[in-house]
Amino acid sequence: MVATECAPVAQAGGLGDVVFGLSREVEIRGHAVEIILPKYDCMHYDQIWGLQVAVPDLWVPWYSGAVHCSVWFGFVHGRKCFFIEPHSGDAFFNRASYYGFPDEYLRWGFFSKAALEFLLQTHKRPDVIHCHDWHTALVPVLLYEIYQYYGMGRQRVCYTVHNFRHQGIVGEDLLWATGLGRPEYNFHPHRMRDDFDPSAMNLTKGALLYSNFITTVSPNHAWEVHYTDQGFGLGHSLSVHQNKFGGILNGVDYDVWNPEIDPLIPYRYGVDSLDAKYADKEALRDRFLLRKDYKPIIAYVGRLDAQKGVDLIQHALFYALGNGAQFVLLGPSSEWGIHERFWQLKHQLNDNPDCHLEIGFSGELAHLIYAGADMLVVPSNFEPCGLTPVIAQKYGTVPVVRAVGGLLDTVFDRDYSGRPAEARNGYVFHQPDGAGIESALRRALGLWYQYPAEFRQLMVNGMRHDYSWNRPGGDYLNVYDYVRCK
Helix, strand or coil: CECCCECCCECCCHHHHHHHHHHHHHHHCCCCCEEEEECCCCCCHHHCEEEEEEEEEEEEEECCEEEEEEEEEEEECCEEEEEEEECCCCCCCCCCCCCCCCCHHHHHHHHHHHHHHHHHHCCCCCCEEEEECHHHCHHHHHHHHCHHHHCCCCCEEEEEECCCCCCCEECCHHHHHHCCCCHHHHCCCCCCECCCCCCCEEHHHHHHHHCCEEEECCHHHHHHHHHCHHHCCCHHHHHHCHHHEEECCCCCCCCCCCCCCCCCCCCCCCHHHCCHHHHHHHHHHHHHCCCCCCCCEEEEECCCCHHHCHHHHHHHHHHHHHCCCEEEEEECCCCHHHHHHHHHHHHHCCCCCCEEEEECCCHHHHHHHHHHCCEEEECCCCCCCCCHHHHHHHCCCEEEEECCCCHHHHCCECCCCCCCHHHCCEEEECCCCHHHHHHHHHHHHHHHHHCHHHHHHHHHHHHHCCCCCHHHHHHHHHHHHHHHCC
16 A cells, blocks of 8 residues: 555545555455555654664655655554655655645655655565555556566556545656656656646546556446546546446444444443433533533534535534534634634534534544434535445434435435335435435434434444445455456
């Protein structure tokens, strides 16, 4: 695995969960897995066991010279991880944050180059190199154009796009930095030239060409990015490479997200001890100073950004308060306008005994909210996979989601799904407007108040679904076997 995140040592989103969970599943099935990461100054070093220098002198070609690096090794909850530390004035990974800098393209171009140089110099020859998102999109390009000629001709690449919105649009400078050069060759429209800006390269487009297989994080999202605007301009490239493209639904780590063993919730429970969930509901009310009343709690957990449908999150909040429900929110925002908007909402509703907004993120609070809430809203504009409703189901919290991306692969409407009654596990709405989300919340609240036994059965249905890494792990192994034989 070559990635910029791995839970819980370095994580900014769902990518870290996927890298850790998939690596563990593949290893459980008898395969050797190693993970290559940047050595950030801000990662959680307390999650690494036995951290030590493995390669003191790795020289990575960069522009007309080379950058001296050290490579560290340690175990992250049993996973074998190598951390690349460059010693240069650029301080690529010593910035107190994982992302958000003007030279992102150089940071990740260097990391991709360094990962392959590490494999080359240490004589590691994995059957498959699995890369993730645009940050490591140069790995298959560099492997095919440079490293296959230095003894790495048998390595194959699986490339996973977690979010097509971010593609790595960069200039010619990166070609000279990484040793690819030849702008007239690399800027060819059938290689890496961006389809909308002829003066720029699209790294994700390059990875689609050079990888042996491409995946995205759910079957429905694979269809969306191929045939709708959710591909953000890469639909044609996906059509060209459709024979090596597919969607595999992400899994959830049930060693972390499981109310039967969760150490971060006050009361543990399962399908056969569901009454304890209501004790967690009271604990959630105590934590957020909510009124003790016979009302459902509707929650939102996740980032606050344009992708997540912030207008509908706000609409759901006021609809809940006006229709006999309480509302809690946990989420950070890196977009200034949205951040300010929700801080103003927080102050506006500060004295409301039925509402609490937590602007930021806390893993401990996330566990408590999943355990204590009755429903979870996920009104995303687009959602490649969407792990929050899957996690919520495990905790008996009924998801109310918009019909996009992976949400359609995991949530099946109680009233309108064609699936058997025991497989229905939530509520789905289609239109991205207030009327759409109200229609779903009205049905959910109506069932909670008028037919509590049936609502409880809906909770149980969700808890019985298996969204572990078991099935996707097998799917990825099939991909690995396929590319290994090519």
